Amino acid sequence: LDPKVSNLVSRDLEAESIVVFDEAHNIDNVCIEALSVTLDRRMLESSARSVSRLQSKVTEMKASDSARLAKEYADLVAGLAQQERGRVGSNSVSMAEVLSANPVLSEDILKEAVPGNIRKAEHFVAFLKKVVVYLKNLLLAANNVENKTPLAFLHEMYKTSALERKPLRFTYTRLNSLLRTLEVSSLDEYTALQDVANFAHTG
Numbered sequence: 001l002d003p004k005v006s007n008l009v010s011r012d013l014e015a016e017s018i019v020v021f022d023e024a025h026n027i028d029n030v031c032i033e034a035l036s037v038t039l040d041r042r043m044l045e046s047s048a049r050s051v052s053r054l055q056s057k058v059t060e061m062k063a064s065d066s067a068r069l070a071k072e073y074a075d076l077v078a079g080l081a082q083q084e085r086g087r088v089g090s091n092s093v094s095m096a097e098v099l100s101a102n103p104v105l106s107e108d109i110l111k112e113a114v115p116g117n118i119r120k121a122e123h124f125v126a127f128l129k130k131v132v133v134y135l136k137n138l139l140l141a142a143n144n145v146e147n148k149t150p151l152a153f154l155h156e157m158y159k160t161s162a163l164e165r166k167p168l169r170f171t172y173t174r175l176n177s178l179l180r181t182l183e184v185s186s187l188d189e190y191t192a193l194q195d196v197a198n199f200a201h202t203g
Contacts, residue, residue: 037199044136046192051129053189057182058121069121072181076114076174115167118174121181127167128175128193131200134161150202172201 021027061069118124134157148156157163175197179190187194 037195037202039135039139039195039199041136041139043192043195044132044139047132047196048129048136050190050193051125051132054125054128054178054182054193055122057184058125058178061182062122068181072121072177073119076119076177114170114174118167118170121178124174124178127163128171128197130161130163131168131171132193132196134163135196135199168200170201171197 118127154165175194
């Protein structure tokens with residue numbers, strides 16, 4: 001159930017497996033915990049620095065290996081599932097196998113082409129920066145605890161910053177795609193930004 005470990009477990013299971021949960025009475029809490037994201041000011045400051053690093057890396061790669069970015073763009077037009085198949089080097093990988101490697105994503109997202117406004121690396125980084133700035137401003141302006149439904153939160157985000165829901169749904173996988181394309185090895189520097197992307201895509 002935890003997306004951090006489920007891909008390690010599910011890849012060893014047969015497609016028709018029956019899974020038995022021990023302590024199943026806790027399953028609701030486990031699901032809520034696994035799909036919850038906590039963001040604070042320190043994490044958002046770290047995310048802002050990560051976005052700046054990404055911006056620099058994209059600029060460097062555009063100058064040194066623009067063909068790699070162009071290939072990523074073409075893959076994203078084809079859809080995330082096709083990109084995943086290409087990454088493992090086999091067109092015979094089934095949708096079930098792609099889903100098991102991306103347990104927090106729905107099949108419709110994997111089949112769909114990434115929205116045009118975040119396909120190019122530089123456009124996506126600008127989009128990420130806008131998300132981080134919005135969340136930082138929201139946190140700074142918060143005086144009281146507020147409870148909002150996801151739809152209400154997304155509506156307020158769009159009204160304030162014009163951030164649309166559809167590209168938000170692809171934020172997490174689009175970030176991971178870019179990190180692979182840029183061949184980023186120090187992923188720990190981007191942990192906070194990945195949390196922001198995870199929060200954005202759950203909307």
